[in-house]
Amino acid sequence: MHLSAVDYVVLILYFIFVIGIGWRLRKSVTTAGEFLTAGHHVPVWITSLAFLAANLGAQEVVGMAASGAKYGIMTSHFYWVGAVPAMLFVGVFMMPFYYGSKARSVPEYLKMRFDEKTRGLNAITFAIMTLFSSGISMYALAKMFNLVLGWNFNNSILLSGAIVLAYTYLGGLTSAIYNEVLQFFLIVLGFSPLAILAVTRAGGWTGIQQRLPDVMTHAWKYVGHPEQNPMGVEAFGLIAGLGFVLSFGYWCTDFLVIQRAMAADSMSAARRTPLLAAFPKMIMPFIVILPGIAALALTKMGSGYSLPPKGAGYDYDQALTTLMAQFYPSGMLGVGLTALMASFMSGMAGNVTAFNTVFTYDIYQGYIRPNANDRHYLTVGRVTTVVGIGLSIATAYVAAQFNDIMDFLQLVFGFVNAPLFATFLLGMFWKRATGHGAFAGLLSGTAAAALTHGLTAAEGKGAWIAQIHSFPSQMAQNFWIAIFAWSTCFLVTVLVSLATAPHAESRLRGLVYGLTDVPHDAAAKWYQQPATLAIVVAVALVFLNLVFL
């Protein structure tokens, strides 16, 4: 792909604007609270779009197009099953406890609700995982720019790291959130023309339906048996594993996204944040998945475009960039690449700002220096930003050198995350759940995940203890690992809680259902009420699934 001067102008303009936003916000950051939690005064339209954009990394944009080309419209399950329902749940049912608790982070909520060890476990694993995922996506981006544009790997990493550092260091969480919104607009405006052009060229949706096997254009028709669909999954694993355990585990407990909602200026705005974010989230498949499906159709119809071959199949990861090269003239090509860069930066800044807060409040203030003044924590927050980005860069190089280590770590992270939602569900809705119960549940849930992986095989992976079952795909294996981990955590938490002394009710006020007054927001109009928004989204969701049944 060849870039011309105007493409670089667009890219450089973008860099100037993101750093400029950080520069303008620098004066509003005078306390640790403003730097790390945005001082709870960000308008709701901004927190909603940031809630979405922080999750929308470059790997997701590239990966969803790849997945669209590989699995077809079934990829939409990652949105319509695996994200939106959980976003509704967190907004309607869980946000009152997160926001109402006045906790500054998700681990801190766990400390208030359960105990120190549960918080420590969550804070430390979260901090490590955040750094690694930031480094891994940095590596993926630099590798892609190297492949597509021939850019130097080191320069890509250093440049992107330096820019994210500049604007998060200057303006803290507020700057990260503001930039995420700009990045979100850019992603939508930069990629939707590609979806429109590619789908039109492939003959519209009906044209695609004619050219591709039936299974690629139906989301639900072939999920009865794993052998019938390319994902190798079946309805129960899909709904329970992806739609419930994994999705709720991410959207309802991951501090990276929850932090955006917690930055809102009121409880009512915090609850509306994930609900309003659900609207664009529902539409995203049309922007990121459709181009991938169209790419496969264009390949099959001999249009002149072809997915790059790889082995016996195609190199799906290049679907998005090869389409851009074919459909975007210079100028728009620059916008598309800038959008890719923007999606990467929004994901990375999300990781960095979440890492910051958890390290400063939950690890440093929690265990290293509990009683310093606010100025001290502001400095620590700033230093952590620099160190965090430095460690992400180091991780990117580890990823470049030792691919196996990264695969292994991502597997372990999956084990740690899988049981999380059971802990939060019981913590928020069952006042009898205790700290010992939660801690034991998390550990045994992770162990159950590892055990399931050790006893089952899929695509030649797993079964390192013995093979008692084999899954048709790794995706199905992941879903079932999650189901076993969640169920184990749920069961152990309940049993251990019942065997240990309950927490005093006075300590749980504002943290648990039944001991919390969920404030009725009389000022909010009927269309701003969480229930109204959730119902509208739910109806639209059912409609979308029926259309692509």
Added chain:
Amino acid sequence: MLDLRLPSGLFFAIIGVILIAISFTNPRAPMTDSNVDLYTGLVMLVFGGFLLLLAQRGRQA
């Protein structure tokens, strides 16, 4: 506090103008006959202008 509509509006308006300006002489992309730069440039200009308008009205209020 900075009104985010201002810088984002400005950003898209500028990109829109650049795309429109180059669209008349720019060769088309290999697989489409549409003037992609012109159409997306117009959309971005309108979007940027809309954000700027909102920011302006927000300031007056």
